[in-house]
Amino acid sequence: MDYRYQAYTFAELLRIFFERSRSEILNQNSLAQTVGVSVPTLSNWFTGKHTPRFKDQVLRLATALGLTALEADLLLCSVKEAWNTYNTPHDVLQKYAIVRYREELVSRVDGVAELDVSLATVQSTWQLMIHDTFVSNSQHWGLGYKDDGVCRVERTMINGNYQLTLHNRFHNDVFIGGDSHCFAPPSYYLSVYAQRVAGGSENDGFALIFEEISDASHAIFRIRDQLQIASVISTRNGGDYFQIHLDRTNAPMIRPAEFNQLGLLVVGRKHRFFINNVWVGSAEIERLPQARLDLGIISQSPTPVICRFQDFRLYTPPNSFAADEHSD
Numbered sequence: 001m002d003y004r005y006q007a008y009t010f011a012e013l014l015r016i017f018f019e020r021s022r023s024e025i026l027n028q029n030s031l032a033q034t035v036g037v038s039v040p041t042l043s044n045w046f047t048g049k050h051t052p053r054f055k056d057q058v059l060r061l062a063t064a065l066g067l068t069a070l071e072a073d074l075l076l077c078s079v080k081e082a083w084n085t086y087n088t089p090h091d092v093l094q095k096y097a098i099v100r101y102r103e104e105l106v107s108r109v110d111g112v113a114e115l116d117v118s119l120a121t122v123q124s125t126w127q128l129m130i131h132d133t134f135v136s137n138s139q140h141w142g143l144g145y146k147d148d149g150v151c152r153v154e155r156t157m158i159n160g161n162y163q164l165t166l167h168n169r170f171h172n173d174v175f176i177g178g179d180s181h182c183f184a185p186p187s188y189y190l191s192v193y194a195q196r197v198a199g200g201s202e203n204d205g206f207a208l209i210f211e212e213i214s215d216a217s218h219a220i221f222r223i224r225d226q227l228q229i230a231s232v233i234s235t236r237n238g239g240d241y242f243q244i245h246l247d248r249t250n251a252p253m254i255r256p257a258e259f260n261q262l263g264l265l266v267v268g269r270k271h272r273f274f275i276n277n278v279w280v281g282s283a284e285i286e287r288l289p290q291a292r293l294d295l296g297i298i299s300q301s302p303t304p305v306i307c308r309f310q311d312f313r314l315y316t317p318p319n320s321f322a323a324d325e326h327s328d
Contacts, residue, residue: 010078011048017065017075018046026064034064055083070150092150092169117317119274122189122265126315130182133311134162141295142179151176153297161308168299175220177209177294182314184210184291187267189315192295194223195259200303202226207296208262211288219245219285221264221273222298228254230280232273245283246273253278259310267317 008016018031032042035057044050052058058079062072069086076083077093084090132139134157141162145154151174154165168174194206205224211234212218219234232246253276254260263274269284293314299305 008074008078009048010051010075011046013075013078014045014061017067017071021065031061031064035060051079055080055085058083059085117265117267119189119263119265119272119277119279122315122317126189126317128313129185129188129316130312130314132313134160134309139312140181142177146176146179150174151299153178155179158308161310162295162312163306163308164295164297166297166299166305166307168302168305173203174299175207175222175296177212177218177296180212180292180294182293184266184287184293185314185316186287187317188264189266190264190293191261191311191313191315193259193261193310194295195308195310196225196257196305197308198304198306199226199299200301200305201299203298203300204305205298206307206309207298208264209294209296210264210266210291211285212292212294213288213290217288218294220296221262223251223254223260223262223275224248225254225256225260228252228256230254230273230275232271232281232283232285234285236286245271245285246281249281251275251280253280259308 028042028046029039032039035042037057041050045052052061055076058076059072062075067075070088070092073084073086073088074093076085077090081090130139137143137157141155141157143155143157145152150169152167152169153176155178156163156165162178164176164178166174166176190208190210192208196205199205203224204226205222207223208221210219210221217236219232222231222233224230228251229248230246230251231244231248233242233244235242255276261274261276263277265272265274269287270282271285272282273280295309295312297305297307
């Protein structure tokens with residue numbers, strides 16, 4: 001008996017992956033040519049009238065669309081479970097939700113008005129509201145492990161470090177946070193030291209997560225320390241697409257494999273990003289009430305990634321500044 005993966009049909013998956021990958025080079029005509037079928041045949045696949053007859057046709061689709069091993073197995077098993085090629089467990093396929101995202105570069109940071117407060121002023125005059133040295137768990141960070149079948153994250157406090165260890169089983173890019181109970185004030189400066197101590201890909205790294213409402217709504221200040229690259233992205237709908245607020249930006253002040261100080265200065269919608277007290281970019285990002293600040297880890301390989309965080313500090317402005325906290 002053929003147990004088909006039921007959460008998505010082949011046609012639904014094909015449309016999702018094609019829309020995500022579509023470009024001036026990749027269209028239905030070029031995709032049909034790459035796979036080795038006629039345009040009418042491919043059109044019937046898109047509409048759900050027919051499915052591929054041969055496994056190698058689906059494999060060529062997966063290659064042309066740049067799918068990960070997990071995504072390829074989703075596509076293959078939507079036709080026949082026996083076509084599972086990368087040994088993704090069936091229960092993982094059943095409960096996995098497709099990330100339907102397209103990245104959209106927003107206006108460059110040149111258009112963002114400068115804040116009327118300097119980092120030096122913040123550090124000397126703003127009030128220190130939270131100072132977590134991670135000796136105890138007074139701020140109620142997530143501890144223990146989380147496992148969703150796709151990845152497993154282990155969260156511990158060791159010798160003044162909040163440590164995240166991420167095991168990425170199938171997905172190409174996994175972002176996950178430690179689960180914080182720290183809510184973002186209207187205006188604030190957040191500082192923390194972060195270090196990647198293990199990983200298997202140059203794209204592995206650590207992140208500040210902010211404007212976090214849930215796993216489906218957050219913004220990320222991402223650091224690829226080995227490449228010395230910083231970026232800022234956000235999503236509000238579970239990953240249908242990510243807005244890029246700071247594209248992959250060279251950040252030579254990053255010290256690979258060492259502790260780096262990450263800073264985030266926010267007044268209203270205006271966000272400024274710092275690494276080792278050096279400004280790397282600015283962006284205007286929507287603010288949401290009751291959003292949280294979190295620490296995150298990112299993996300792009302099956303090799304475990306380990307990141308450590310130290311000296312978490314959250315500053316808020318003096319009372320005289322409060323009237324302007326929500327101003328644009």
